[in-house]
């Protein structure tokens with residue numbers, strides 16, 4: 001980011017005091033920009049460890065206060081999108097495709113998921129807004145409300161972006177679920193279950209699904225990382241006050257502390273996500289013991 | 293009633309009450325590429341199994357033993373298999389049943405034990421739950437009672453620490469223990485017939501013997517008739533009362549165990565016996581074995597399908613399918629050979 005032309009100083013100073021070189025240098029020193037980049041990074045890290053994310057260069061507000069509420073928006077968006085992409089679309093889609101392998105429902109699911117995969121997220125978002133406002137004469141509210149304040153209003157605002165994001169993430173999960181189910185259905189223990197007289201439905205849901213879902217969970221976890229990337233775009237399209245939008249804004253304003261905090265937050269988030277996936281994995285697959 | 297009557301296939305209509313499984317003229321075609329490229333795997337298999345009998349089906353790899361079992365159970369992929377003939381189970385022809393009726397037969401009347409204990413149990417379900425689930429498919433027993441029954445069965449198949457094992461996952465057990473679980477699973481549904489398809493092939497020799505002894509004991513005490521499928525005539529000797537010898541999708545010899553082992557009526561059976569290692573075999577001498585390999589099912593020879601490997605074959609064998617020849621007395625069984633009952637052991641005449 002230091003490589004991006006135009007510094008925060010010139011931006012700040014343009015508005016404030018004109019281009020007095022003395023004032024510029026004073027400001028640089030105040031923000032610590034006169035020191036080399038590694039020294040800047042070092043002191044930032046030292047502060048972060050103490051729980052101080054610093055202040056925004058732009059608004060002077062502590063970064064933590066800026067980030068807190070936005071983090072919630074992004075988390076909610078990603079969580080809803082993950083639920084939609086896996087539980088609502090991906091896994092049921094894969095189950096249907098596998099159950100009707102090589103017949104028309106399989107083809108339909110596969111074509112639709114291929115389409116969903118090839119469409120850019122922002123376009124999907126825009127189309128959803130367009131479709132809902134033109135055809136159903138309904139558009140999402142413009143100001144964000146916390147779900148704890150007004151759950152209905154919050155959902156009205158979040159549902160379309162979550163669908164847009166979830167659609168984008170569903171396609172690989174559909175394919176994985178389908179192939180995984182088909183593979184599991186050929187296993188010996190499925191034949192054993194059949195030999196006890198279990199019905200096909202029972203075999204699918206009680207015997208095959210749990211086994212088939214194990215690899216899908218890992219990939220759904222990795223998906224989440226991808227969804228964060230998509231969330232940045234979707235927040236912009238739906239003007240949601242999330243971390244992604246904050247990050248974009250901070251980058252264009254060269255607001256270093258905010259950018260660093262956003263990146264750090266996303267990083268920590270991904271780490272926790274991986275841990276969560278591992279725990280879920282161990283829960284689903286008794287052959288894996290945590291701590292081995 | 294004579295043994296001959298016991299083994300001879302019945303003609304038509306439902307079999308008598310003590311017949312738990314009656315297979316008549318079973319033929320199975322399998323497709324190698326989804327509805328195309330049909331290959332005749334089973335060509336005319338008939339046999340009768342009565343209550344409490346222990347029958348063995350013996351034959352080399354690829355002779356169609358497993359496909360026979362899966363055809364009886366209707367466990368082959370529907371779109372890639374074509375079965376004809378009759379399979380009478382409990383007074384009804386399973387071939388004519390709906391899928392729903394067939395599901396009630398599976399497990400309840402005919403249960404299966406499969407070859408590979410490592411992969412035949414669901415890896416993510418506890419042993420106890422798997423047994424309980426199977427039991428509750430066929431009876432109204434409560435979860436609690438079923439679990440108690442599962443525990444009793446684990447004890448019965450001599451699994452150490454059965455209370456803990458009930459809560460174990462399959463990967464926590466050895467192959468021999470898993471096969472015991474499979475036996476318990478089959479017994480839990482109280483079937484009239486248990487088909488055990490190479491139940492010990494994947495196990496160590498010492499474990500093999502234990503599992504076979506256990507299987508024999510358990511099926512006897514539960515009063516289940518058993519079909520043991522194996523390529524190992526040695527195993528058969530200690531287990532079965534009757535033997536069917538299978539070659540290239542056909543039954544080539546049938547008879548009571550002692551007679552078949554002592555006086556094989558078909559050269560193929562004689563060949564299998566000759567390749568068997570016995571105590572008085574000179575360990576340095578090479579065992580005579582049947583030369584060549586069984587035919588591929590899509591390339592079965594004309595006439596008698598065994599003739600290219602047979603040391604007794606004549607022109608007749610090459611051109612004409614041999615008849616099923618009954619022994620001097622009907623309890624001796626029968627063999628499908630032009631020279632049935634006059635077999636020269638391999639290597640003797642040359």
Ligand SMILES: Nc1ncnc2c1ncn2[C@@H]1O[C@H](COP(=O)(O)OP(=O)(O)OP(=O)(O)O)[C@@H](O)[C@H]1O
Pocket residue numbers: 322323324331333351352353354355356357358359360523588589
């Ligand atoms: N699904 C299938 N599609 C096509 N051919 C098959 C299929 N399953 C088995 N076969 C063929 O059918 C023949 C008989 O197979 P089967 O498994 O019944 O032999 P087996 O007597 O059980 O041998 P083994 O001792 O190896 O288990 C073999 O030649 C095999 O290649």
Ligand SMILES: [Mg+2]
Pocket residue numbers: 357358359489490
């Ligand atoms: Mg087999």
